[in-house]
Amino acid sequence: MKTTSIMFVGVGGQGTLLASRIVGHVLLEQGFDTKVSEVHGMSQRGGSVTTYVKYGDKVHSPIVDTGEADYIVGFEQMEAARWLPYLAKGGKMLINTQKLPPMPVITGATQYNQDIVGKIESAGVGVVSLDALELAEKAGSPRSVNVVMMGSLSRELGFEEKLWIEAIRACSPPVALECNLKAFEFGRNSITV
Amino acid sequence: MPKKSLMLGNHAIARGLYEAGVTVVSSYPGTPSTEITFATAQYKDVMHAEWSPNEKVSCEVAVGASVAGARSFTGMKHVGLNVASDPLYTFSYSGVGGGLVIAIADDPGMHSSQNEQDSRRHAIASKCLMLEPADSRECLEFTKKAYDLSEEYDVPVLIRLSTRISHSQGIVELNERVERKLPDYKKDAAKFVMMPAFARGRRVVVDERERKLAEYAEVTPLNVIEDNNSDIGIICAGTTYQYSKEALGDKANYLKLGMVNPLPTELIKKFAEKVKTLYIAEEMDPIIEQHCKAIGLEVKGKEVFPRIGEYSQSIIRKAVSGESFESNDFCEPITVRPPVMCAGCSHRGLFYVLGKLGVMVNGDIGCYTLGATPPLSAMDTCICMGAGVSALHGFNIARRRSGEEPGKTPAIGIVGDSTFVHSGITGLINIVYNQSNSVVIIADNSITGMTGGQNTPANGRDIYGNSAPSIDLELMCKACGVNRVTVINPGDIEECERIIRQELEAGEASVIIARKPCSLLKTFEKKPPLQVTPEKCTGCKICLKICCPALSFTDKKATVNQTLCVGCGVCSKACKFGAFTGGKNS
Numbered sequence: 001m002k003t004t005s006i007m008f009v010g011v012g013g014q015g016t017l018l019a020s021r022i023v024g025h026v027l028l029e030q031g032f033d034t035k036v037s038e039v040h041g042m043s044q045r046g047g048s049v050t051t052y053v054k055y056g057d058k059v060h061s062p063i064v065d066t067g068e069a070d071y072i073v074g075f076e077q078m079e080a081a082r083w084l085p086y087l088a089k090g091g092k093m094l095i096n097t098q099k100l101p102p103m104p105v106i107t108g109a110t111q112y113n114q115d116i117v118g119k120i121e122s123a124g125v126g127v128v129s130l131d132a133l134e135l136a137e138k139a140g141s142p143r144s145v146n147v148v149m150m151g152s153l154s155r156e157l158g159f160e161e162k163l164w165i166e167a168i169r170a171c172s173p174p175v176a177l178e179c180n181l182k183a184f185e186f187g188r189n190s191i192t193v
Numbered sequence: 194m195p196k197k198s199l200m201l202g203n204h205a206i207a208r209g210l211y212e213a214g215v216t217v218v219s220s221y222p223g224t225p226s227t228e229i230t231f232a233t234a235q236y237k238d239v240m241h242a243e244w245s246p247n248e249k250v251s252c253e254v255a256v257g258a259s260v261a262g263a264r265s266f267t268g269m270k271h272v273g274l275n276v277a278s279d280p281l282y283t284f285s286y287s288g289v290g291g292g293l294v295i296a297i298a299d300d301p302g303m304h305s306s307q308n309e310q311d312s313r314r315h316a317i318a319s320k321c322l323m324l325e326p327a328d329s330r331e332c333l334e335f336t337k338k339a340y341d342l343s344e345e346y347d348v349p350v351l352i353r354l355s356t357r358i359s360h361s362q363g364i365v366e367l368n369e370r371v372e373r374k375l376p377d378y379k380k381d382a383a384k385f386v387m388m389p390a391f392a393r394g395r396r397v398v399v400d401e402r403e404r405k406l407a408e409y410a411e412v413t414p415l416n417v418i419e420d421n422n423s424d425i426g427i428i429c430a431g432t433t434y435q436y437s438k439e440a441l442g443d444k445a446n447y448l449k450l451g452m453v454n455p456l457p458t459e460l461i462k463k464f465a466e467k468v469k470t471l472y473i474a475e476e477m478d479p480i481i482e483q484h485c486k487a488i489g490l491e492v493k494g495k496e497v498f499p500r501i502g503e504y505s506q507s508i509i510r511k512a513v514s515g516e517s518f519e520s521n522d523f524c525e526p527i528t529v530r531p532p533v534m535c536a537g538c539s540h541r542g543l544f545y546v547l548g549k550l551g552v553m554v555n556g557d558i559g560c561y562t563l564g565a566t567p568p569l570s571a572m573d574t575c576i577c578m579g580a581g582v583s584a585l586h587g588f589n590i591a592r593r594r595s596g597e598e599p600g601k602t603p604a605i606g607i608v609g610d611s612t613f614v615h616s617g618i619t620g621l622i623n624i625v626y627n628q629s630n631s632v633v634i635i636a637d638n639s640i641t642g643m644t645g646g647q648n649t650p651a652n653g654r655d656i657y658g659n660s661a662p663s664i665d666l667e668l669m670c671k672a673c674g675v676n677r678v679t680v681i682n683p684g685d686i687e688e689c690e691r692i693i694r695q696e697l698e699a700g701e702a703s704v705i706i707a708r709k710p711c712s713l714l715k716t717f718e719k720k721p722p723l724q725v726t727p728e729k730c731t732g733c734k735i736c737l738k739i740c741c742p743a744l745s746f747t748d749k750k751a752t753v754n755q756t757l758c759v760g761c762g763v764c765s766k767a768c769k770f771g772a773f774t775g776g777k778n779s
Contacts, residue, residue: 012532024362028199035328036199036362039304040224040645045563046742047532061439062328062361062432065507067518082527085520102530106745107568107737110528123521142756 003056005064006153009083010075011100012044015146018171019073020051022150025167026159027055037062048079071156073149075132076100077116084120093125094152096132096145128152135186141176144183151187161188195366202358205329205365206268206296207232209336211240213292214373215266217258218242219251221615222644223270224305225359226298230268231647234656239370244647244656247578247615252277252295256284259293259349260385262376264340268296271312272577276616281349282319283387286395288347288402291373292340298354301476302503305356305643307558307575309501311477316351316454320399322406323351323454324415325431329363335451338415346406347398353453355476357432357503407455415451418464422446425513426468428461428481428492433474433504440510456484465490472497472513476504534563536743537712537719537759539638543607543683545739545767546690547571552697553604555588557581557612560642560711564607569740572607579616581608582633586620589629603697610637610666611649618673625674625702632696632703635666636683638711646713670704683707686766712759720760721775723753729772736764736773 006023008016020036027034032055039049052064069087074080074095087093095117104110113119117129132148139148147168154164164184172180200208206229210218218240220230233242245251251267258265269277274297281295297315300306316323322342326335332354339350383391410416425445427437434449448464450456465471465485473482473494482494497512498504511517534541544564547554548571556562556572557580565572574584585606592602608617613635624631641647648654653663670678677699681692689707696703710717722743732749743757744764751772753764765773 011530013535021362024199028197028364034199034362034364037357038201038360038362040227040360044645045532045535045560045643046530048530059363060435061506062357062363062435063505065505065518067507067520078527078530081523082530084523087521089519089521100742101745102528103533103567103740103742104528104531106742107740108734108746109567113525113527119524123524125521 001056003054003059005069005088006053006071006073007064007069007083007086008051008053008073008075009079010049011079012047012049014075015143016049016051016075019146019150020053021171022147022164022167023053023153025170026163027053029163029166030159033057033059035059035062048082050083071153073153075145075149078102078113081113081116081120084123084125087125091125092156093120093127094149094156095120095127095129096149097129098131098133098145130187130190132187135190136183139182139186140179143176144179147180147183148187151184152190154184154188195368197364197366199362200329200365201228201360201362202326202329202332202354203228203360204232205332206336206352206354208365208367209333210266211236212333212368212370213264213337213340214371215264215340216240217255217263217265218267219245219254220268221245221248221251221273222641222647223273223298224644225300225356226268226270226273226296226354227644227647228359229296231656237657242656244649246650248273248277249279252280255293255295256280259290261290261378263291264373265291266294266296268298270306271297271299271310272306272308273297274312274315276578278315278319281315281321285319285321285349286387286392286399287385288398289343289349292343293349294336294339294343294352295349296352296354298356298359299477300356302356307577309477311480312351312353313453313480314478316353317480320403321349321351321454322346322452323353324451325353325453326358326451327431327434327449328358329361329365331451332358333365335415346402346409348402348406353431355432403455407458410452410455410457411459413452416457416460417449417451419447419449420467423467424469426464426471427474428464428471428485429474430481433476433509436504436506436509437474439506441513445513450481456481458488461485462488462490474498474504474509531566532563533566533740533742534560535712536741536757537717537761539683539707539709539711540564540636541739541741541761542686542763542766543634543636543689543707544569544571545763546686546693547605548738550690550693552693553588553602555581555585555604555606557608557617559609559612559636560638561607561609561636566740568738578612579608579620581606581612582617582620583623585631585633586624586627586629589631590627593629599700600698604631605693605697606631606633608633608635609642610635610639610651611641613666614650614664618669621670621673621675621704628702630701632693632705634693634705634707637666637706637708640711640714642711642713646711666706675702675704677701677703678706679703680706680708683709684761684763686763712761717759720762722755722758722760723762723765723773723775725751725753726772726774729770731770733770735769736767739763739767
């Protein structure tokens with residue numbers, strides 16, 4: 001089978017690493033060749049971060065390049081827009097509508113882009129947008145935004161739900177487990193806000 | 194059937210160390226290598242792991258363990274090998290007792306590094322064997338193979354990694370550990386005492402070893418030829434093999450080099466004979482390319498591939514076949530998102546003050562390097578570990594020698610606690626001994642922060658998190674001959690400003706220890722988030738100059754992100770109108 005490429009894009013500290021480990025766990029259980037590429041170090045300090053997840057019969061490159069991603073999971077609006085060129089023709093974007101202003105916006109040097117989701121849609125891209133922060137807070141912690149997004153992604157990838165639940169159990173710190181399981185359900189059952 | 198697991202390349206190396214029967218691991222943290230050593234801590238029943246003060250020390254620890262007959266390991270980032278190269282270059286002459294393997298993680302594209310050096314240069318110069326795995330499975334397998342080769346050829350073996358190999362997870366097969374019995378110690382001065390008379394003898398042995406390794410490079414199963422289509426031939430290693438395979442699949446023949454020093458000659462010639470056009474795909478320096486040209490082959494290397502940065506499948510595809518994928522562009526520019534100090538970061542108040550004072554700041558390597566970015570913009574140099582201390586001395590001496598009046602160009606050095614122990618102490622001794630009257634700030638956040646929070650010799654915890662003896666930074670500075678040592682709270686910006694001004698005017702060597710724990714530590718005590726009283730906020734934006742990701746400006750007033758704020762209160766101290774309440778100031 002053809003390799004499927006997914007990108008998680010967000011802001012350092014939003015938990016893209018845990019998200020990628022959950023998906024990696026599911027894919028390993030499914031028996032796919034899998035590669036998950038992470039970013040550590042400096043950009044984890046509030047910078048723009050990307051994580052790549054690829055699976056198929058045989059995966060070579062661990063990274064996703066311009067025009068290759070079947071799915072981009074945007075943990076933050078501006079980051080979703082930044083990585084749009086990496087989406088393949090016919091690819092789909094899942095976007096958390098949360099806004100985290102970068103330092104040049106905070107200091108007033110530039111503005112946060114307006115109506116990002118609308119502009120991505122008008123480029124002819126399929127978009128699922130949800131307020132993952134609100135759902136995460138409803139689940140018990142704003143830190144569960146990452147797992148809400150995995151719930152949304154799980155609908156797209158279509159593996160058995162119980163595999164995802166097992167992966168969340170395996171990857172979550174014990175104190176966050178209950179909240180993460182709820183967050184996953186909320187993300188999985190949300191359609192578009 | 195062996196158990197399968199999805200592992201980072203770095204974790205796979207750690208697993209390889211476990212399976213190979215390694216018993217001693219010593220490293221200093223450095224992105225992208227840190228997780229190797231951190232992961233070995235899980236095998237504490239069978240191997241000793243430690244964070245040492247710097248890479249020279251850790252390499253020498255591994256050398257000593259090898260002399261003792263044990264299989265030993267040290268891992269580091271590319272620039273760490275500069276620090277460790279002194280023991281390496283000479284121990285290469287001695288050869289090993291138990292197998293010695295050093296993993297070096299290069300960082301093409303400089304994701305988290307100050308330069309883009311190619312560690313293969315060190316392998317050539319130190320005359321050591323170097324392997325380059327291309328995925329997690331090979332990280333594990335090559336690590337085990339490296340120990341066999343180290344002992345068979347009596348040579349330290351280097352494993353070259355890169356960010357994408359170290360930090361990509363791939364599937365590995367897990368096997369059992371093979372225990373080795375430590376042999377009785379036997380003295381062998383001619384092998385291990387590298388004084389001139391013995392070193393001359395070993396130099397001849399090394400020469401013969403190089404010949405044998407070159408022969409091995411021709412036949413090793415680590416170098417693999419894949420025949421698919423002889424129109425295009427690609428010589429590659431590590432990441433560039435994966436990028437090439439993804440870009441070209443069966444449209445090319447491949448010579449995948451798993452052993453990158455020494456390089457084979459006959460194998461490459463044999464591969465070259467069969468193909469019409471021969472490409473060399475290698476990130477960073479054209480080392481394989483120069484080797485091919487030296488043996489008389491016509492190749493396409495850096496003339497078609499970039500000399501700078503990371504490669505990818507599209508770079509290979511475009512250079513070889515001219516094809517590229519279509520992509521969507523967002524319709525307007527998107528603001529960059531540079532990394533910033535975390536909310537509650539202990540360094541924030543200090544750099545706010547340094548920026549305000551406008552002093553020349555000799556920076557160093559660590560989270561506090563983020564003090565260089567706007568709006569803090571409070572750093573003038575960042576070179577390498579320890580230079581924040583040593584280069585300050587040179588700066589001050591040069592200004593003074595030119596006859597400049599004292600205080601005209603005030604300068605300070607800044608170094609983290611972990612970096613100070615790594616290589617700041619020697620610079621401080623030089624400041625005292627050679628009397629430049631310099632002022633050094635140790636930004637002590639009780640952790641090695643940027644690499645993800647490793648314990649240090651100065652924070653009282655070992656790699657396992659157990660209690661450990663700790664050096665006392667104040668006593669250490671005094672023992673170096675500094676009479677003026679002051680401890681301040683960097684969150685208190687008034688105190689920071691007063692003490693820095695005072696010490697700059699003191700006219701003698703001085704150390705200011707700015708002590709406050711990293712806000713990412715589990716022990717960090719969060720306070721309730723601050724609130725803005727809108728009537729008191731005048732919209733002057735001075736609070737935005739502290740560069741806090743929890744602050745923003747909406748409807749002409751400052752606002753605090755209630756999720757991110759940890760209540761450190763630096764903003765409330767910067768505000769002249771008392772607009773912030775709560776947090777530490779409540």
